[in-house]
Amino acid sequence: MMVQYAKPRGTADILPDQVADWRAIEDEARRLFAIYHYREIRTPIFEHTEVFLRGVGDTTDIVQKEMYTFMDRGDRSLTLRPEGTAGVVRAYVEEKLYGVANTQKFYYFGPMFRYEKPQAGRYRQFHQYGIEVIGSSDPRVDAEVIGLGDHFLRQLGIDTFTLHLNSVGCPVCRASHKAHLIEHLQPIRNELCKDCQSRFEKNPLRILDCKIDHDHPVVMSAPTITDALCDDCAHQFATVQTYLDEMGITYEIDKTMVRGLDYYTQTAFEFKEGSIGAISTILAGGRYNGLIHELGGPELPGIGFAGGVERLLLARAARQETVQAKDQVDVVVVAMGDSAMNASVRVLHELRKAHITADVDYYGRGVKGQLKLADRLSARYVVLIGDDEVSTQSVSVRDLSTREQVLVEQHRVVNYLLERVTNGQSEI
Numbered sequence: 001m002m003v004q005y006a007k008p009r010g011t012a013d014i015l016p017d018q019v020a021d022w023r024a025i026e027d028e029a030r031r032l033f034a035i036y037h038y039r040e041i042r043t044p045i046f047e048h049t050e051v052f053l054r055g056v057g058d059t060t061d062i063v064q065k066e067m068y069t070f071m072d073r074g075d076r077s078l079t080l081r082p083e084g085t086a087g088v089v090r091a092y093v094e095e096k097l098y099g100v101a102n103t104q105k106f107y108y109f110g111p112m113f114r115y116e117k118p119q120a121g122r123y124r125q126f127h128q129y130g131i132e133v134i135g136s137s138d139p140r141v142d143a144e145v146i147g148l149g150d151h152f153l154r155q156l157g158i159d160t161f162t163l164h165l166n167s168v169g170c171p172v173c174r175a176s177h178k179a180h181l182i183e184h185l186q187p188i189r190n191e192l193c194k195d196c197q198s199r200f201e202k203n204p205l206r207i208l209d210c211k212i213d214h215d216h217p218v219v220m221s222a223p224t225i226t227d228a229l230c231d232d233c234a235h236q237f238a239t240v241q242t243y244l245d246e247m248g249i250t251y252e253i254d255k256t257m258v259r260g261l262d263y264y265t266q267t268a269f270e271f272k273e274g275s276i277g278a279i280s281t282i283l284a285g286g287r288y289n290g291l292i293h294e295l296g297g298p299e300l301p302g303i304g305f306a307g308g309v310e311r312l313l314l315a316r317a318a319r320q321e322t323v324q325a326k327d328q329v330d331v332v333v334v335a336m337g338d339s340a341m342n343a344s345v346r347v348l349h350e351l352r353k354a355h356i357t358a359d360v361d362y363y364g365r366g367v368k369g370q371l372k373l374a375d376r377l378s379a380r381y382v383v384l385i386g387d388d389e390v391s392t393q394s395v396s397v398r399d400l401s402t403r404e405q406v407l408v409e410q411h412r413v414v415n416y417l418l419e420r421v422t423n424g425q426s427e428i
Contacts, residue, residue, distance in 0.1 A: 010116075010124025012310075020325035022127075025312055026109060028155055029129050033107040036148050038131055041106040043087035049077040054294050055086030055263055057203070061195070066114040080113035084130045084306055085263070085288065086295070092134055093297035103135040109309075121276050121311040130285075130306035134292060137301040139236055142267045142287065143243035149271055149283050149305050150249050156312060157321040161273040161282060164254040165244075167237040168205070168268050169225045170289070177228040178204060188218045209258040224255040233266055240267055263288040267303065275318035276311055283307035330421050331358040332374035336367055336386035343385050347395060347413060351383075354414045356421055374400065381417060 007013060014022060030040070049069050056062050068080040081087055088106055091097075097104055109129050118124060131148065133141050146163070153161060169177065181204045185192075189200055193212040200207070205225065213219050229237065244251055257268060268286035276282065285305025292300045316322060331351055335344035344360060351358040359377065361370045367384075374382045384396040384405075395413050398405040408416050 010118040012123060017325045020323040021313055022309065024323045025156065025309055029152065032152055032155060033131060038105040038107040041088055041091065041108050043091050045111065046078045046080050047087055047090065049079040051086050051090050052079055052082065055089065055291055062114060066116050068113045068115060082112055082114045084108050084128055085132060085304055088132050089291050089295050093292060093295050098298055098300060103133060105133050107131045121314050123310060127309040128306050129309060130304060132302060132304035134302040135300050139239040140243055142240045142303055143247060145285065145303050145305060146244060146269055147247050147249055153271060153283060156316060157319050158273060158315045161271045163251040164257050164270045164272060165251045166254050166257040166268045167226055167229055167233055167266050168258065168264050169229050169233050170265050173228050173230040173233055174225065177223065177225045180223045184222050185218065205258055208256060226255040236266055263291040265289045273315055276314040282311050282315060328378035329357040329359045331356055331381045331383055331417060332377060332379045333358060333360045333383045334367060334370040336384065339387055339390050340385040343390055347383060347410065350414050354418050356417055383413060
């Protein structure tokens with residue numbers, strides 16, 4: 001009896017016919033991020049657990065409930081990365097990239113891992129794209145990052161989103177707000193969910209973002225951090241809005257918005273989109289001015305955003321923006337008889353070396369079956385090699401659109417086809 005295996009819950013196979021959609025997103029991201037002068041960075045899929053404990057925050061749902069953490073053979077605690085920023089900052093600090101005078105701008109792609117309930121657009125292994133800017137607190141950088149997110153979504157055909165903007169302040173104004181928040185929520189402390197009760201003293205701001213307690217009247221009437229900003233944070237937030245206005249980017253001030261990671265400071269934003277169901281945030285980010293120092297680096301500011309590829313795919317599918325994968329080639333090489341095998345192997349290899357997309361039948365079918373393969377792969381040309389061609393060191397090249405067939409010397413067939421494919425006569 002054959003044993004049946006299934007992929008783990010919360011994961012997905014990305015099949016060849018689906019890859020074109022993924023590549024369309026990745027290619028557009030790379031093109032656009034390069035225009036904004038961001039450079040790609042690649043970090044390990046797993047990090048020492050402490051990177052996320054110090055960076056993401058030990059009171060967050062990610063750390064408390066969602067991380068895939070394990071002990072390796074050296075008895076070290078490692079964690080599959082649940083998000084990208086902490087790893088990028090760790091690399092920035094470890095590799096001493098702060099020694100470069102200029103502001104550093106990065107982008108990344110890759111799988112992330114969180115143990116949570118799978119649903120549409122949400123997986124336990126999911127894929128993110130993201131950008132990070134380290135080294136400048138200039139509000140123009142905030143506007144650039146938000147503007148890039150707006151530009152990227154629109155380039156992918158997604159334009160019905162709403163940009164939600166807020167400031168979560170700095171340690172100075174957050175300390176004052178925290179005291180007022182605890183005082184306001186104290187009367188209902190025992191009515192809050194278990195998670196909110198456990199984070200009540202250390203991180204009460206997260207209560208405002210709780211899915212269970214968010215609609216409680218006392219929580220809804222809680223003082224907002226936006227109303228408690230210090231002069232510097234208030235000026236920074238107002239300046240960011242001025243620059244977004246100059247760029248023609250529309251937004252809504254959302255005083256209740258709280259990002260789910262502890263490292264956020266000042267500017268926070270979310271792009272929310274309604275076509276992908278209950279999960280409406282399609283891209284989000286903000287400032288993290290204390291994270292670089294928290295992970296052992298100098299006191300430098302940072303800002304970035306991240307988004308899930310799976311959610312982009314859902315949004316694009318809702319707009320019929322999907323890309324149809326084409327399983328096709330330029331040329332199919334048809335070998336007729338055993339004596340043609342050697343020549344067909346050589347010709348096929350030479351075509352591919354010349355960057356001509358080519359394939360061959362490996363099932364030992366007859367000529368009719370091999371021609372059916374060419375038809376199924378939408379090939380424009382077939383190269384036929386039989387006994388006569390072997391004896392004359394030539395090949396027969398048939399144009400399948402016109403049915404014209406010519407005899408070409410074997411050593412000339414690559415140039416013959418290359419000229420026709422690159423001149424646009426091929427549909428490939």
